[in-house]
Amino acid sequence: MQTIHENKRKRSKGLSANAWSYVFIAPAMIGFFVFRAFPIGFAVWVSLTDWELIGPPPSFVGVQNYVQAFHDPVFGKAFANTLAFTLMTALGAALVGLIFAALLDRNIRGSKFFRTSLYVPVITPVVAVVRIWTWLYSPSPGGLFNWVAGLFGSGPYRWIMDPDMALPSLALMTIWQGFGWDMVIILAGLKGIPNVFYEAATVDGASWWDKFAHITLPLLRPVMLFVFIMGGINGFKTFAQPYLMQGPMNSTLTTSLYIFQNAFDNFRMGYAAALSFIVSVVIMLLSVVQFRAFGGEEGISYE
Numbered sequence: 001m002q003t004i005h006e007n008k009r010k011r012s013k014g015l016s017a018n019a020w021s022y023v024f025i026a027p028a029m030i031g032f033f034v035f036r037a038f039p040i041g042f043a044v045w046v047s048l049t050d051w052e053l054i055g056p057p058p059s060f061v062g063v064q065n066y067v068q069a070f071h072d073p074v075f076g077k078a079f080a081n082t083l084a085f086t087l088m089t090a091l092g093a094a095l096v097g098l099i100f101a102a103l104l105d106r107n108i109r110g111s112k113f114f115r116t117s118l119y120v121p122v123i124t125p126v127v128a129v130v131r132i133w134t135w136l137y138s139p140s141p142g143g144l145f146n147w148v149a150g151l152f153g154s155g156p157y158r159w160i161m162d163p164d165m166a167l168p169s170l171a172l173m174t175i176w177q178g179f180g181w182d183m184v185i186i187l188a189g190l191k192g193i194p195n196v197f198y199e200a201a202t203v204d205g206a207s208w209w210d211k212f213a214h215i216t217l218p219l220l221r222p223v224m225l226f227v228f229i230m231g232g233i234n235g236f237k238t239f240a241q242p243y244l245m246q247g248p249m250n251s252t253l254t255t256s257l258y259i260f261q262n263a264f265d266n267f268r269m270g271y272a273a274a275l276s277f278i279v280s281v282v283i284m285l286l287s288v289v290q291f292r293a294f295g296g297e298e299g300i301s302y303e
Contacts, residue, residue: 047273054267065274075275077250078258079282081167085254086235088171089178094227096175097182102212104183105190115187119180126177126240133173134160134245166247174241178234182227189223190216225294229287236283255279 047065051058069075100118104111121129136144137159149155159169197215206214217224239256246252255275263272 043273043276046270047277049270051269052267053263053269058270061270065271066278068271069275069278074250074253075255075258078253078255081250081252082236082238082254082256082279085167085171085174085238086232088168089174089235089238090228090231092171092175093179093182093231094186094224096179097186097227098224100179100183101186101190102216104187115184118183121177122180124177127244129173129177130241130244133176137169160245160247160252163247163249163251166251170241170245170247170252173245174238182231185227186220186223189220193219221294225290228290228294232286232290233283236279236286 046058048060048062049058050061050064100114104115108114138144138146139156139158139161141147141150141156143156143159145159146156149157157165160166193216197219198211201211201215237256238254239260242252242254242257243260256279259272259275259279262268262275
């Protein structure tokens with residue numbers, strides 16, 4: 001009889017402990033369903049409707065919005081611009097960040113000052129950055145870039161006002177603002193490489209380039225994978241820069257800006273939601289391709 005009571009007492013304590021565990025995870029679960037699961041589910045439903053936001057109630061149209069997206073020449077232009085912009089900014093910021101990280105890793109005099117200075121553009125508001133670069137890109141001979149080009153007998157150029165130069169000009173500004181983030185991440189990766197590898201290479205008579213090419217770059221592979229994946233995601237979701245500095249003839253139109261225009265200028269919420277999911281799938285596929293290209297499953301061991 002006593003054993004039965006003890007079993008009941010243990011069972012009640014177990015139930016009480018389980019109840020408290022659900023109480024503790026409830027805020028996180030509620031937040032997930034309210035701010036994650038429900039908005040995604042609602043967006044999926046919206047993408048299957050014709051909803052003009054201001055007007056008649058939404059009507060179900062199935063996958064018509066998705067089919068229309070693949071026949072929309074403006075979306076095709078925006079997607080091509082976004083892909084080119086992402087390649088330029090992700091590769092450019094990673095390359096510049098790698099160069100400065102390698103220089104700062106040598107513990108040169110004033111490295112802390114340069115590290116902070118090079119990171120300042122990352123935390124500078126985009127509006128301020130666009131304002132500065134609009135002056136730099138001024139098509140008049142008085143613009144700084146045109147003034148420098150004039151010293152070499154070239155220019156003036158129209159920069160952001162030229163359909164052929166607008167997207168590279170926008171990418172250059174974005175690289176300048178963002179490479180400091182890549183630099184900090186890569187620098188942290190460099191600090192994590194054991195110095196014993198470099199000492200052994202020095203004993204074998206390896207040059208600086210041999211050390212960089214055969215030790216630094218291979219061991220930085222996980223860090224560069226992270227930098228490239230984040231660069232790709234940030235490139236595809238870039239909105240403020242092309243919104244504030246728009247080139248002619250849709251030369252700087254990106255998918256994020258086109259989605260915004262459809263949702264809040266044309267009030268085509270269903271079509272905008274469908275475009276959002278298409279872009280999300282593309283981002284996931286690109287991330288998988290990058291992960292496999294860098295051999296992400298293998299990982300890196302310093303042992």
